[in-house]
Amino acid sequence: MRYSEVRLYTNQMGLEVVSGILLSMGITDFVTEDPEDLKDFLDKKNSYEWDYVDESVLEISNVEPNLTFYVEYSESGNQILQEFKTSLEEMKKEAKKDGMDYGRLELSVKEVCDEDWKDNWKAYFKPAHITNRIVVKPTWENYEKENSSELVIEIDPGMAFGTGTHPTTTLCVRLLEKYIESPDDIVLDVGCGSGILSMAAALLGVQTVKGVEIDPIAVDVARENVKLNHLDSQIDVFHGDLTKGLDLKADIVVANLMADLVMLLSEDVSKHLKGKGIYISSGILIEKQNQVASAIRKCGFEILEILEEDDWCAIAAKKCCK
Structure with a gap:
């Protein structure tokens, strides 16, 4: 389907006025x-809001304020566009009359095809070995196993969720491979996202995996991926919060989150682990490794090992029984 991409260059005050016009x-x-x-984003209100900012995000600091929306390339879409242009001209007249500054109010309109942008990201997601044994492949790609020992996870993550190829995911899976000891182990995947770690645990032989996620959209995505891989009988994904009334004990808890959340949740993780259970955490920048490890120890854990890849690390810890 064809669309008109409509972009208006203005200033911060103009963004508020134009947003109101569109909503009306x-x-x-x-x-x-x-x-x-961006300034508000970088001024962290809570320490756990973000740990790492990609350089591409910082590019917005040099961007002229603008607003973009799309209308169908059709007669009805053209009517919407003309109505917007009329409102824009009225806005310019009112601004001149009242001495208001809304920036240059320059409009750019170009034709685009939804196929040009909706699925472009898929071109960069190819089958990938995230460990020696486990391969992650998108649903739209074919893949033949290189050997019989390979375990393949097939996913359609959606544009908003991880593909499983980030170093933090790889590190968690490597630790799961090492510390899963029995099919009877219960694995709890905290913040399961698209379900990669839950499915990896199931493919590694665990018969009971619980994936908990506070984002209801992520829950739906994970459930679809679990169903796609025929792992419904082993994995239960549900909406919930580890800190709020979750009644579950596991042998292994895996949490691929971010440093501050790992530290924040470690005490609750201890409450949900059996005996000398294993706590695997990642999403941790190496520069915060010592800080996170110290926080985990304070919650009653012994650090077993720390793996590193690129700028990231993962920590395996064992619950100390008193």
Whole structure:
């Protein structure tokens, strides 16, 4: 399907006014780029909000404030576009009359095809060995096992969820391979996302895997991936919060989150582990390794080992029984 991509260059005050115009027209799906939003984002209100910012995110600091929305390339879409242009001209007249500064208010309209942007990200997701044994492949790619010992996870993560190829995922799977000892082990995957670690544990032979996730959309994605891999009988994915009334004991807890969340949740992890259970955590930048390891120890764990890859690390710890 063809669309008109409509982009308006303005300033922060103009973004507010134009957003109001679009909402009054019934257009709720639009994107704004504003360097002021980046400043708010970088001014962390909570220590656990983010641990790592990709350099591409910082590029918005040099972007002129703008707003983008799409309308169908059709007669009805053209009517919407003309209505918006009329409102924009009225806005310019009011601004001139009242001495308001809304920036340059320059409009850019170009034709795009949804196939040009909707699925472009898929071109970069190919079958990948995340460990020697485990391969992650997208649903739209063919893959033939190189040997009979390979375990293949097939996923369609959606644009908002991980593909499983990040170093933190690889490190967690390597530790799962090492510390899963029996099919009777119960594995709890905290913040399971698209379900990669839950499915890896199941393919490694665990018969009972619980994936908990606070994002209901991620729960749906993970459940679909579990079903796609025919692992429904082994994996249960549910919406929940480890800190709020989760009644479950596991032999292994795996949490691929971020450093501050790992530290925040470690005490609750201890409550959900059996005996001398194993706690595998990642999403931790190497520069925070010592800080996280210290916090884990304070929650009653012994550090067994720390794996590193690129800028990231994963920590395996054992619960100390009193």
